[in-house]
Amino acid sequence: MKSELIGISPNLETIREQISRVAATGLNTIVCGETGVGKELVVNMLYEQSPRFGKPFVKVNCAALPDTLLESEMFGYVQGAFTGAHRKMRGKLEQAHGGLLFLDEIGDMPLGLQAKLLHALQDGEFTPLGSENSYKSNIWIIAATNHDLKQEIVEGKFRTDLYYRINQTTVRIEPLRHRPEDIPYLVKYYGDRYALEYGKQKPTAVKNGMIDRLCRYHWPGNVRELQNILRRLIILKENEEVLDSMIGDKRSEISALTSIRREPVPDLVNLLGLNGKEPDLNSLSLKEIGKRTSDFVDRQVISYVLDRTGWNRSRANKILGISYKTLLAKIQDLELSPPEYD
Template sequence: GETGTGKEVVARLLHLASPRRNRKFIKVNCAALPLTLLESELFGYEKGAFTGAERFKPGKFEIASDGVIFLDEVGDMPLVLQAKLLQVLQSGEFSRLGGTKDVKVNAWVIAATNHNLDKDMREGRFREDLFYRLNIIRIEIPPLRERKEDIALLTDYFIQKHRRVLRIKERFKLDGDLSKLFHEYHWPGNVRELSSTVLRLLVGDDPDTIRLEFLRNMEADGFPVDKNTISVPREIVEPSSEEESRAPESLRSLKDLKAQATRHIEARVIRHALEATGWNKRKASRLLKISYKALFYKMKDLGIENRQQ
């Protein structure tokens, strides 16, 4: 499935629904580590295997034995490691880095990728024999734009989730026009983008800013905007003649706009934290995971001096 569709969520659900639900679930991101680190992470190493290896360390396959190991972004795994992974899948055995004995494991393997592995095999970037070893039960997770019936449910779920994490007591609901736009939007970042957008709204981002981004993204990516369903101000899709004729030097820099947006969001989040803790600054600083001194400085800088302001 595409990036952000929820592949890890599905992997964890499979684990919870399996006979190994009470055993370990171990995740390894195959795209996040360079070759040498990924090999030691997966298969472990013996003491003295390399400089700095002062003690034996088991790999993720050993830790996941009798449980489940989730290989995220397996399509990014280097070819040399693909061969070693194939060996583990075929025999259930491998040797640690610097080791001479084979280690036997019994882990169930779930692998995920956003690659087109058929294309990668044709171009020699993914081993065909490994593909057929992994491709026993195949689950295709469709992008969010192909399951629009889930958008309202997921939006409500993320609103409740982020309210709970941020301890926001006020109720929150999308206005009608933005709710329609959520349904029409093509969500290139899928569920992850939806979660991020809901969080932005909850911490005080301007709904009109998000509406503008969505409409411009749809236009740029070739997704038509239904103007009968969604009110689309002309200045959102195309600049006005006044904007076009305005001198370039009168435009604000992206750096200035980013700084202003950051101040706005920080102020909203700090106020929410203060409200949630009854304006106890020490508790609020712990909630925000910053020092008391840093919170005091930010409040002064943002003009947050008391409950009324």
């Protein structure tokens, strides 16, 4: 089935135009957006509309494997290259020759591997682990990320030279909460699709009067969350009360927000950790304040989730919507540690 973007928002219209232009050129591309917005769908559309359609399409999830395994997965290896290398394995760079290499979660690629990938892209050839021979590689690179790569460059977590090598053009997908006009079209498309797929009828909750509520919801999981809700409603034939439990009662939310607004805004002095002292006007750099407040919020949210999950990091990283590796790095940076029990 041909991939397509569902919706009428200006953002999607811009992306459709970008895809039609970029697909013909083979420019290396970064697709940016929050988790669940549909980055892989855009990658598929670029591939399907390109001259390389029908050639290899090879995906690498940079967040799914430890550093050493990711390197051997990318470059391949020869027999005897390391303990356990009992036979030759073709790497993703070799498999993708003549086609497209999709680097998902590129922001999680370790710096050492970023350098090796950069050399392979610059030279148009690579060397498998343990081999003395180099191989030509003609590949189109498309990367996807939910990271702010420019900020990662500032923080020393991503290479500037690799960024400009793979970022010949950028496609940005806005979160679903910024394009509610797409929701009725998504509900119809996926509602019809899942009803047909599972041999069910569209639930009343989707048919009558629920679109309004779906459009007001903030969708932290974006389109993926909407898909999961529609599947549940259709397969289990659940009703409006169940929808309330999944996306919350908007009247209660509005009431809660109103009461929050009546509460005083957190004190600037406390937020900046100045121990009761009034801040010096010459030290109120927004960049520095942004870093402090970002760390403050990260610490509060990550601590809360870790405490509620009993410091189950695998579960916590899924709830937080970040990779396991990123969570471990934040725990170290924020100097968080599990509670000690007697």
